[in-house]
Amino acid sequence: MNRMPLGMYMPFESVIHSIDARVKLVCFLALIVSVIITDTLVGYIVILSTAFVFIVLSRIPFKIALSCLYRLRFFLIIIFVMNALFFTSENILVSWWIFNISKEGILQGVHVVLRVVLVMLFSTCLTATTSPVELTKALESLFRPLRYVKIPVGQICMIISIAIQFIPVISQEALLIKQAQTARGARFESRRLIEKAKESLALVIPIFLSAIRRADELALAMEARGYRSANTPEKRSLKLSLREYAGFVVSAAVCALQIMI
Amino acid sequence: MTTTKKSVLTAVFIALCVVLPMAFHSIQNAGSIFLPMHIPVLLCGLICGWQYGFITGIVGPVLSSLFTGMPPMAYLPSMIVELSVYGLVTGLMMKFVHTKNLYADLYISLISALITGRIVAGIARALIFARGSYSMAAWATSYFVTGLPGIIIQLAIIPTLIFAIQKARLIPARYTK
Numbered sequence: 001m002n003r004m005p006l007g008m009y010m011p012f013e014s015v016i017h018s019i020d021a022r023v024k025l026v027c028f029l030a031l032i033v034s035v036i037i038t039d040t041l042v043g044y045i046v047i048l049s050t051a052f053v054f055i056v057l058s059r060i061p062f063k064i065a066l067s068c069l070y071r072l073r074f075f076l077i078i079i080f081v082m083n084a085l086f087f088t089s090e091n092i093l094v095s096w097w098i099f100n101i102s103k104e105g106i107l108q109g110v111h112v113v114l115r116v117v118l119v120m121l122f123s124t125c126l127t128a129t130t131s132p133v134e135l136t137k138a139l140e141s142l143f144r145p146l147r148y149v150k151i152p153v154g155q156i157c158m159i160i161s162i163a164i165q166f167i168p169v170i171s172q173e174a175l176l177i178k179q180a181q182t183a184r185g186a187r188f189e190s191r192r193l194i195e196k197a198k199e200s201l202a203l204v205i206p207i208f209l210s211a212i213r214r215a216d217e218l219a220l221a222m223e224a225r226g227y228r229s230a231n232t233p234e235k236r237s238l239k240l241s242l243r244e245y246a247g248f249v250v251s252a253a254v255c256a257l258q259i260m261i
Numbered sequence: 262m263t264t265t266k267k268s269v270l271t272a273v274f275i276a277l278c279v280v281l282p283m284a285f286h287s288i289q290n291a292g293s294i295f296l297p298m299h300i301p302v303l304l305c306g307l308i309c310g311w312q313y314g315f316i317t318g319i320v321g322p323v324l325s326s327l328f329t330g331m332p333p334m335a336y337l338p339s340m341i342v343e344l345s346v347y348g349l350v351t352g353l354m355m356k357f358v359h360t361k362n363l364y365a366d367l368y369i370s371l372i373s374a375l376i377t378g379r380i381v382a383g384i385a386r387a388l389i390f391a392r393g394s395y396s397m398a399a400w401a402t403s404y405f406v407t408g409l410p411g412i413i414i415q416l417a418i419i420p421t422l423i424f425a426i427q428k429a430r431l432i433p434a435r436y437t438k
Contacts, residue, residue: 032334036334071283072329075331079333112333115333115334116331119326119327119334120329123328155264155268156316156320158268158272159268159271159272159275159316160272160275160320160324161272162268162269162273163271163272163273163275163276163279163320163324164276164324166272166273166275166276167276167279167280167324167328169276170273170276170277170280171279171280171283174280174281174283174284175284178284200295200414201418203284204281204297204300204422205418205421205422205425207277207280207281207284208277208304208422208425208426209425209426209429209431211273211277212270212426212429212431212432213429213431214273215266215269215270216266216431218269219263219265219266219268219269219270222265222269223263223265223266227265
């Protein structure tokens with residue numbers, strides 16, 4: 001399956017791409033709140049349909065959007081199985097040793113898996129349609145009032161922006177290091193805790209050293225170009241067009257619907 | 262260390278909060294054994310200072326939850342409290358504790374942070390996030406019994422990492438001979 005590095009921006013031309021990043025962030029938060037509060041079938045169908053519409057409108061290929069979920073397949077299976085087998089309920093369907101399968105447990109597992117899937121889909125949609133620079137400026141703009149309580153908003157947003165840009169880079173590098181260590185004979189799948197700890201050390205130390213070396217190079221390059229941390233975020237006026245209003249209305253409607261159901 | 266370098270290092274530690282748990286989750290049970298998200302936060306507090314450690318403790322789990330769905334939203338608030346206290350306390354302890362021995366400073370800071378973070382997170386859970394359904398036994402089990410291998414491994418890995426980073430001259434030495 002096609003693999004997109006996490007948090008990677010995909011520069012297409014679409015309706016979602018052209019919406020102001022601040023509006024996208026606010027809508028994203030409203031949709032996450034909807035995902036958290038929903039617990040009915042209708043609610044999940046509404047949110048899944050919204051995610052589907054957003055992915056179609058953003059022109060992100062489905063194969064790529066779903067690759068993020070494919071990567072988490074084992075995690076999703078484990079959380080479903082854990083909920084299904086260990087949920088305490090009075091209506092047990094099958095019981096064996098310490099495992100109790102109940103209808104409520106299975107439903108709980110489905111709820112948790114659906115929530116993770118929906119959050120992943122919305123965050124993929126946000127990061128694939130908004131460049132890290134736009135995202136930082138949006139954060140700076142939204143957090144602007146915090147500067148009155150002496151919080152260095154500009155610096156914090158710069159940190160978040162660099163962190164988002166580093167995620168795909170470090171992620172690829174971690175994968176390479178893991179493959180290299182496996183080729184050198186590291187046995188990450190060992191069942192013995194001590195062996196597992198030793199092998200993990202071979203994974204953690206190179207990842208950290210390589211990441212910190214990158215940080216060192218970037219800081220040096222920034223300082224050489226005369227970078228000084230900006231503590232006062234620039235003021236940007238927000239002109240709302242029909243697209244932005246539509247985004248607000250859809251997100252608010254989905255959120256309101258989840259509260260009412 | 263300059264403010265720019267501290268900021269970029271903090272960004273890298275936040276990115277590691279997202280990447281490390283992903284690298285570990287493909288290894289069976291490694292997430293709950295090694296507590297991989299704790300390592301970058303503790304390191305950030307130790308290397309960059311309390312402000313940066315505190316920011317990493319807040320932003321790291323939030324970004325990880327948004328990008329990978331881990332930790333799940335339900336556990337996110339208590340995890341933010343725990344990790345931000347780790348970052349804050351390690352930074353403060355490194356600022357005020359000077360025994361003239363790097364390892365002694367590191368262990369004093371780490372142990373104080375690991376204990377304070379767990380106590381504060383337990384109090385936050387008991388009073389805010391799981392009010393009425395949280396007991397002393399549940400706190401001790403979840404923070405000390407289940408995570409014991411993680412605590413031991415963190416105490417072994419983090420000083421080694423700091424030493425390796427200092428040896429590679431990526432951060433200034435704390436004590437010059």
